[in-house]
Amino acid sequence: MIFSSGKNVHGVKMKISKTVFNVSVAFADSDEIPRLLGRAEVFKRFRVTFDEANLQTIFELCE
């Protein structure tokens, strides 16, 4: 679970497949932190399936 202080958060456009939307992205000041896809703005738009047995993560656009 990630919390952000807000001072390093910027609005950017994100594209997943053909869907473009605005997200707030927190920028870490260290290269050792991997990129994280959080729930905010993303998970409300997509039905997300984590299917490890088939090595698939699927994003389906919600209607």
Next chain:
Amino acid sequence: MRIYGFFDEQFEPPAPFIKATLELERLGFTFPTSFHIDTGAAVTALLDRDVELLGIKVDKLKKAERSLGGIGGFAETYVINDAVIVFRSYEGRLCREKLRLFVVKHDLSKLPKRTVNMLMLLPSLLGRDIIYRYKLVCDRSRNEIC
């Protein structure tokens, strides 16, 4: 077989959770709790709030080979090798999973009050060690997590 979780609206955005019972036979504990389903967590872990609530004496546990980090930095991490987590399916079937349960305990006396307050809000985590034994579907638009 389908196991349903829920979105906890206390978080913004609402966070996926699942109810489960932990069986820690060696400690004589069996207790129900809710876990945050966290695909960003490599392992399932009890965090400070649940450790305090349950009165788990970490000095009786084996130290983990590596510490887990997050808010409050890296913390002393312990492991219970023979833990069992039990989920109840929609059909009423009990699903038991053996796991190495990690127990994270920060030294709260060395942290700023703001950090301590934040830590004590954090739920325990259901990590990829368990999540990947299932297919996880997260559909906020239908308020469905299973």
